[in-house]
Amino acid sequence: MPRKYRLGQSREAQDMDHREAYSGERAADSKRRQRRAERLETGIESHDATSLLSLPDPAPWLHLPEATLIQRFSQWVDLELEDRSTLRATLGGKLKGVHLVCGDRVRYSPIPIEATDTKRPQAQVVAIMPRRSLLKRGGIDDREPWQLICANADELWICAAVVDPPLRPGLLERALLLALDAGLTFRVLVTKRDRASKKDTLPELDPLRGQGIAIHETSALKGEGIEPLRNLLRGKVVVLLGHSGVGKSTLVNALRPDEALKTGGLTKFGTGKQTTTAARWLPLLAPDGSDGGVLVDTPGIRTLSVRGLNRDLLAQVFPEFPSEVLEDPLAFDPDDEATLERLDLDYPERLQSLQRLWQEMDDRNPNQNIWR
Ligand SMILES: Nc1nc2c(ncn2[C@@H]2O[C@H](COP(=O)(O)OP(=O)(O)OP(=O)(O)O)[C@@H](O)[C@H]2O)c(=O)[nH]1
Ligand SMILES: [Mg+2]
Numbered sequence: 001m002p003r004k005y006r007l008g009q010s011r012e013a014q015d016m017d018h019r020e021a022y023s024g025e026r027a028a029d030s031k032r033r034q035r036r037a038e039r040l041e042t043g044i045e046s047h048d049a050t051s052l053l054s055l056p057d058p059a060p061w062l063h064l065p066e067a068t069l070i071q072r073f074s075q076w077v078d079l080e081l082e083d084r085s086t087l088r089a090t091l092g093g094k095l096k097g098v099h100l101v102c103g104d105r106v107r108y109s110p111i112p113i114e115a116t117d118t119k120r121p122q123a124q125v126v127a128i129m130p131r132r133s134l135l136k137r138g139g140i141d142d143r144e145p146w147q148l149i150c151a152n153a154d155e156l157w158i159c160a161a162v163v164d165p166p167l168r169p170g171l172l173e174r175a176l177l178l179a180l181d182a183g184l185t186f187r188v189l190v191t192k193r194d195r196a197s198k199k200d201t202l203p204e205l206d207p208l209r210g211q212g213i214a215i216h217e218t219s220a221l222k223g224e225g226i227e228p229l230r231n232l233l234r235g236k237v238v239v240l241l242g243h244s245g246v247g248k249s250t251l252v253n254a255l256r257p258d259e260a261l262k263t264g265g266l267t268k269f270g271t272g273k274q275t276t277t278a279a280r281w282l283p284l285l286a287p288d289g290s291d292g293g294v295l296v297d298t299p300g301i302r303t304l305s306v307r308g309l310n311r312d313l314l315a316q317v318f319p320e321f322p323s324e325v326l327e328d329p330l331a332f333d334p335d336d337e338a339t340l341e342r343l344d345l346d347y348p349e350r351l352q353s354l355q356r357l358w359q360e361m362d363d364r365n366p367n368q369n370i371w372r
Contacts, residue, residue: 056094056095056127058128062107065081065107066082066105067082067106068103069106069125070086071102071279071281072101072279076088076121077089079108079125080283088122089121089124090124091125099148100125101151101279102281103151103296104131105129109126110122133151133182133184134151135149135150135184136178138308139305139308145307149178150239152237153184153237153238153239154236155232156239157188158172158176158187158242159189159191159240160188160189160190160191160202160246161191162190162191162192162196164192164195164245165271166270167202168303170303174304174357176316177309177317178304178306181310186214187214188214188216189229189240192220193217193222194221195219210320216229220247220250223254230284237293238295239296240295242301245266245271245272256282256284261280275300276298280297282294282297318353320346321343321345325351329355330355334348334355
């Protein structure tokens with residue numbers, strides 16, 4: 001906005017005013033940042049992973065109707081009611097600071113508004129029920145120790161395309177760790193089977209095959225391998241995770257032909273285009289009208305952080321290693337021939353992978369005390 005000069009004051013004086021006001025503003029800003037940095041240093045706002053996951057007591061609200069949170073937006077949420085209809089709702093003040101996530105069971109109170117005004121939220125979420133399970137990944141920094149993915153799920157299906165986009169090393173182990181942490185059944189879905197010959201398999205899957213992890217080969221476009229998934233889904237809540245462009249939404253559409261989700265192509269580099277932008281709870285109806293389960297479609301991920309997870313889980317992801325290695329993997333040199341020979345590993349590269357995850361699980365963000 002152009003600055004107006006006050007009557008009776010020279011232009012120079014006015015400019016001086018302006019400079020002073022400006023520097024005052026800067027000083028206040030700098031003080032604010034300094035105070036914030038001090039708070040972080042004294043630990044008031046540092047990593048507090050458990051309090052983030054604690055939920056307020058829903059007891060005073062149990063007389064209100066219950067619903068499932070099917071999608072989260074920044075200002076409001078969409079709920080699915082008992083009769084399968086949907087409702088847009090805001091979050092009540094009591095839930096300030098509580099991290100709600102797709103799949104949460106909530107209690108809501110309807111807001112009386114005119115029936116014609118359907119764009120406005122029609123209810124307010126006032127309480128959140130205890131979670132049966134919580135799928136989460138490590139956060140980026142200590143302000144956000146966890147990133148919540150889905151609540152009340154039963155299974156985690158990690159999707160990996162047999163060709164583009166390429167599978168990042170370690171993604172499968174990371175996903176298995178998250179599933180174990182949340183107590184979910186873990187399955188691998190190989191997608192786009194029609195794009196490669198039967199001989200072409202993902203070599204990253206070989207170590208998992210030996211551990212008895214279920215691997216399903218599918219082609220959503222050709223409809224191959226889809227029917228067995230329908231049976232596995234019955235009565236379950238299943239979260240689909242994977243890189244962008246692996247075909248998660250295409251798979252959902254194959255299993256749920258009545259309502260098409262948006263799918264995207266691939267870039268010239270063979271990577272996805274981030275078509276899905278928020279996790280979405282998608283109930284399925286079996287042909288006989290019974291509960292066909294729920295699929296949760298999620299945005300494509302680049303990687304899954306395991307910061308803050310319990311290191312004891314590694315024994316289930318790397319069962320071929322003796323306990324001495326699992327207790328302190330860094331004591332073993334992955335480049336030393338003699339060590340590898342003594343450990344007699346089928347996949348020696350897994351030692352490095354174990355070391356990386358072991359280190360990351362205890363990792364604290366080095367930037368936690370900088371000004372933000
Ligand atoms: N040939 C072939 N192409 C497939 C198959 N499944 C998906 N695709 C293609 O892969 C591309 C990406 O599919 P999407 O379903 O949008 O992938 P997504 O995993 O949901 O991606 P994000 O939403 O970005 O995470 C689309 O061009 C699909 O047509 C398949 O089984 N065979
Ligand atoms: Mg998608």
